[in-house]
Amino acid sequence: MPEHEVVEHDVLVIGAGGAGLSAAVAASAAGVKVGVVTKSLLGKAHTVMAEGGVAAAMANVDERDSWKVHFADTMRGGQYLNNWRMAEIHAREAPDRVKELEAWGALFDRTRDGRILQRNFGGHRYPRLAHVGDRTGLEMIRTLQDHGIHQGIDFHMEHTILTLLKDGDRVCGAFGYDRERGRFKLFRASAVVLATGGIGRAFLITSNSWEYTGDGIALAYHAGATMLDMEFVQFHPTGMIWPPSVRGILVTEGVRGEGGILVNSAGRRFMFDDIPDNYRSSTADNEEEGWRYVTGDKNARRPPELLTRDHVARCIRREVREGRGSPHGGVFLDISWIKAKVPNAPEHIKKKLPSMYHQFKQLGDIDITKEAMEVGPTTHYMMGGIKVDAESQMSDVAGLFAAGECAAGLHGANRLGGNSLSDLLVFGQRAGKFAADYARQNPARTFPRDQADDAARRALLPLERQGSAEGPYAIQHSLQSRMQDLVGIVRREEEMLAALDEIAALKHRAATVGVPGNREYNNGWHTALDLDSLLTVSELITRAAIERKESRGGHFREDYPDKSPDWGKYNIVIRKGAAGEPEVSRVPVQPLPAELQQVIEENK
Amino acid sequence: MAEAVFRIWRGTAAGGQFVEYRTEATTGMVVLDAVHKIQAEQANDLSVRWNCKAGKCGSCSAEINGKPRLMCMTRLNELPLEKPVTVQPMQAFPIIRDLVTDVSWNFEVKRKIRKFSPRAADAPDGTWRMAQADVDRVQEFRKCIECFLCQDVCHVLREHKYFDTFIGPRYFVYAAALEMQPIDKENRLSDLRDPHNIGYCNIGKCCTNVCPEEIKITDNAIIPLKERVVDEFYDPLRMLFRVFK
Numbered sequence: 026m027p028e029h030e031v032v033e034h035d036v037l038v039i040g041a042g043g044a045g046l047s048a049a050v051a052a053s054a055a056g057v058k059v060g061v062v063t064k065s066l067l068g069k070a071h072t073v074m075a076e077g078g079v080a081a082a083m084a085n086v087d088e089r090d091s092w093k094v095h096f097a098d099t100m101r102g103g104q105y106l107n108n109w110r111m112a113e114i115h116a117r118e119a120p121d122r123v124k125e126l127e128a129w130g131a132l133f134d135r136t137r138d139g140r141i142l143q144r145n146f147g148g149h150r151y152p153r154l155a156h157v158g159d160r161t162g163l164e165m166i167r168t169l170q171d172h173g174i175h176q177g178i179d180f181h182m183e184h185t186i187l188t189l190l191k192d193g194d195r196v197c198g199a200f201g202y203d204r205e206r207g208r209f210k211l212f213r214a215s216a217v218v219l220a221t222g223g224i225g226r227a228f229l230i231t232s233n234s235w236e237y238t239g240d241g242i243a244l245a246y247h248a249g250a251t252m253l254d255m256e257f258v259q260f261h262p263t264g265m266i267w268p269p270s271v272r273g274i275l276v277t278e279g280v281r282g283e284g285g286i287l288v289n290s291a292g293r294r295f296m297f298d299d300i301p302d303n304y305r306s307s308t309a310d311n312e313e314e315g316w317r318y319v320t321g322d323k324n325a326r327r328p329p330e331l332l333t334r335d336h337v338a339r340c341i342r343r344e345v346r347e348g349r350g351s352p353h354g355g356v357f358l359d360i361s362w363i364k365a366k367v368p369n370a371p372e373h374i375k376k377k378l379p380s381m382y383h384q385f386k387q388l389g390d391i392d393i394t395k396e397a398m399e400v401g402p403t404t405h406y407m408m409g410g411i412k413v414d415a416e417s418q419m420s421d422v423a424g425l426f427a428a429g430e431c432a433a434g435l436h437g438a439n440r441l442g443g444n445s446l447s448d449l450l451v452f453g454q455r456a457g458k459f460a461a462d463y464a465r466q467n468p469a470r471t472f473p474r475d476q477a478d479d480a481a482r483r484a485l486l487p488l489e490r491q492g493s494a495e496g497p498y499a500i501q502h503s504l505q506s507r508m509q510d511l512v513g514i515v516r517r518e519e520e521m522l523a524a525l526d527e528i529a530a531l532k533h534r535a536a537t538v539g540v541p542g543n544r545e546y547n548n549g550w551h552t553a554l555d556l557d558s559l560l561t562v563s564e565l566i567t568r569a570a571i572e573r574k575e576s577r578g579g580h581f582r583e584d585y586p587d588k589s590p591d592w593g594k595y596n597i598v599i600r601k602g603a604a605g606e607p608e609v610s611r612v613p614v615q616p617l618p619a620e621l622q623q624v625i626e627e628n629k
Numbered sequence: 630m631a632e633a634v635f636r637i638w639r640g641t642a643a644g645g646q647f648v649e650y651r652t653e654a655t656t657g658m659v660v661l662d663a664v665h666k667i668q669a670e671q672a673n674d675l676s677v678r679w680n681c682k683a684g685k686c687g688s689c690s691a692e693i694n695g696k697p698r699l700m701c702m703t704r705l706n707e708l709p710l711e712k713p714v715t716v717q718p719m720q721a722f723p724i725i726r727d728l729v730t731d732v733s734w735n736f737e738v739k740r741k742i743r744k745f746s747p748r749a750a751d752a753p754d755g756t757w758r759m760a761q762a763d764v765d766r767v768q769e770f771r772k773c774i775e776c777f778l779c780q781d782v783c784h785v786l787r788e789h790k791y792f793d794t795f796i797g798p799r800y801f802v803y804a805a806a807l808e809m810q811p812i813d814k815e816n817r818l819s820d821l822r823d824p825h826n827i828g829y830c831n832i833g834k835c836c837t838n839v840c841p842e843e844i845k846i847t848d849n850a851i852i853p854l855k856e857r858v859v860d861e862f863y864d865p866l867r868m869l870f871r872v873f874k
């Protein structure tokens with residue numbers, strides 16, 4: 026192997042979404058040398074797509090809100106499998122992080138008295154989401170990006186990390202290639218922060234982009250870190266379903282937060298038909314009360330459309346299965362009906378949901394101010410991922426940190442909308458800060474060349490086979506459709522066992538994948554290299570899902586349709602065994618301290 | 630819909646040519662779908678940037694039938710499919726490969742614009758009070774998805790190649806967002822005049838016409854900035870000279 030180009034940083038951040046940028050800014054503020062690697066250009070990470078808002082109990086709109094209520098909402102949404110300490114830190118620190126964004130130039134929508142406006146969202150008791158129309162993620166990533174470029178951080182855009190480097194038990198850098206020229210690069214670092222986002226590309230119908238191949242989870246897993254809650258994948262209830270080319274693209278929950286209703290082909294608001302017991306006391310039982318809630322009546326309870334995502338997604342699936350779906354296999358989401366309630370409704374809708382208006386108009390020939398949208402569930406978010414320490418975000422591997430969607434713990438079995446953007450800010454910053462401390466106290470000294478050479482050799486194989494072998498797109502597509510069918514929104518043991526066989530077969534196919542062309546900006550080669558992570562996370566999701574023999578949050582088992590109190594006592598963890606096989610085990614959920622138990626009781 | 634023909638530019642900085650591909654056009658398809666279909670079935674190594682497929686990230690900029698557009702927001706049913714659809718990379722920037730161009734210059738330019746710098750907080754808890762109306766005005770500019778289509782079409786960059794002395798419409802929008810930010814206290818007018826040379830812009834509105842976010846780049850960002858610059862440094866002769874330089 027020829028010499029690889031070497032780059033040196035104290036802290037290497039992998040990912041430039043909200044979590045990665047927050048980590049980089051914090052690490053750099055702590056005075057260490059920071060580098061950021063990202064597969065895309067700066068500002069294009071998934072965070073840019075977030076629409077609805079960022080959850081933080083600032084109590085600007087409803088003074089009854091507090092970190093305690095936010096904490097209790099998050100725990101209930103997560104069905105009490107959350108890491109309570111992360112949920113507590115998150116609820117306590119989110120308001121300050123949002124205010125910090127404002128100090129860095131973000132402009133949120135305002136209340137009448139000029140403070141940050143907050144909107145309703147599913148599972149949040151009070152209006153809690155700071156937002157900018159329906160493009161909150163763009164505001165957030167741009168603010169962090171524009172702040173970050175003046176902090177002396179080195180950005181390596183369009184670089185992909187292939188493997189983490191380890192010196193004994195600790196991490197000491199990472200190895201990857203630049204997409205433009207296909208040259209390998211060795212990043213030496215005393216601490217590494219993974220902020221690589223989610224896994225949506227493992228499924229066929231998803232709101233996620235090509236980047237979401239679960240790289241961070243796979244990198245950490247192969248480096249020996251522990252994975253947590255891998256069975257919990259969030260299927261967002263409302264994705265676009267027609268025309269076929271837009272299938273999966275997200276329709277923000279903000280539509281329902283602004284008064285949008287779900288109806289079946291018979292015109293019935295079916296969400297009133299099935300309200301889970303633990304939400305009954307806080308959910309409206311008639312349409313009038315639901316409307317009063319979305320228009321800010323503090324005495325009203327929320328409409329059932331704003332129940333948690335896992336529940337709404339399953340209700341939609343039920344309607345479709347029982348023959349009450351819309352023409353293209355979804356249900357109707359209607360915001361246009363508010364014209365019966367608000368003067369000048371079309372203008373109001375365009376103002377509140379500009380990008381949804383645009384998206385449907387341009388891609389679906391639908392004017393949402395006049396007609397209902399057709400929507401159905403789409404793979405959206407990964408609750409599970411790398412197990413981290415609540416305070417520092419360090420994984421089980423020394424020097425390896427993780428934050429944002431690729432880390433696990435905060436959301437338990439189901440994430441509430443808006444709790445991701447706040448997660449990125451709170452734990453991104455913590456990861457950056459603690460990584461900087463770690464790097465200063467434990468400088469890495471040895472950088473094993475052989476690990477890099479090995480990764481480089483493997484990475485070049487698809488190009489050596491050229492176009493004569495099977496291409497990467499066919500393999501990726503097979504995997505996505507198998508995962509969608511067998512490990513999707515409704516799961517059964519036999520199907521998941523079949524999925525494991527399929528994944529094993531796909532691993533063989535992936536081991537002989539070939540790509541035409543050379544190393545320069547070759548999307549085919551990039552896709553081939555991402556297969557490894559996709560297959561790894563697919564297997565981990567499936568194994569954890571087989572293990573959990575109950576239904577809870579994002580994980581629904583047709584063969585075990587009920588929640589089991591017994592399973593509520595365990596999280597599932599997976600580690601790579603000595604022989605390279607995943608070792609699945611249960612660990613007891615950490616018991617809540619009495620004060621926090623009290624907080625939960627008070628907010629039931 | 631039936632089969633459609635795409636002429637996609639393939640090549641590198643060293644040169645290239647249009648290559649013809651035939652693919653099926655189905656209901657609702659956008660140009661990016663067709664490019665992906667061709668990539669998956671006929672040309673695995675075809676290079677293209679994209680992320681969101683919903684007009685939110687500004688990655689998939691290209692020139693479709695000669696017009697700078699987002700591939701993910703260009704529906705096939707708005708193009709004349711009886712003729713081949715040409716897809717080529719943005720012409721103002723150096724080619725990397727196929728549809729991918731080197732837009733790194735844009736990221737460097739941004740660093741040269743004075744950063745946001747807020748006035749002291751309005752409230753003891755470190756927060757500010759702002760009116761929605763003041764925020765609205767700036768939010769138009771903050772919608773920018775950094776697709777760089779406006780940069781691609783601006784003749785000062787595209788034809789005259791003044792990359793060293795002109796920041797382009799995207800960064801006038803950026804500067805306008807900062808200048809009109811309700812709590813920012815920095816002044817960027819002197820920089821805008823020189824070295825950013827807002828005077829080179831002849832307000833022809835080509836940039837506004839291609840902006841997928843429908844930002845009124847010229848009317849709402851550039852013209853007000855020019856007015857402010859003129860108010861601060863009244864120098865009409867020099868400005869006239871610069872436009873025709």
Ligand SMILES: Cc1cc2nc3c(=O)[nH]c(=O)nc-3n(C[C@H](O)[C@H](O)[C@H](O)COP(=O)(O)OP(=O)(O)OC[C@H]3O[C@@H](n4cnc5c(N)ncnc54)[C@H](O)[C@@H]3O)c2cc1C
Binds near residue numbers: 073078
């Ligand atoms: C359409 C949509 C709408 C959403 N709306 C909301 C909302 O309203 N509120 C909310 O709270 N959440 C929302 N979410 C969820 C939220 O946006 C994401 O969970 C969050 O942005 C993830 O941020 P992140 O920083 O963890 O990762 P990302 O922003 O995805 O960034 C990942 C980064 O890692 C890089 N990367 C990945 N792998 C590698 C590798 N191998 N080498 C180098 N770099 C790598 C990528 O290039 C990228 O820069 C939404 C999600 C979607 C898809």
Ligand code: SF4
Binds near residue numbers: 783784832835
């Ligand atoms: S109006 Fe000015 S900035 Fe816009 S394209 Fe024309 S010259 Fe360029």
Ligand code: SF4
Binds near residue numbers: 776
């Ligand atoms: S101003 Fe418009 S055209 Fe220019 S980069 Fe921004 S979104 Fe694109």
Ligand code: FES
Binds near residue numbers: 682686690699
């Ligand atoms: S892919 Fe994001 S704008 Fe086209």
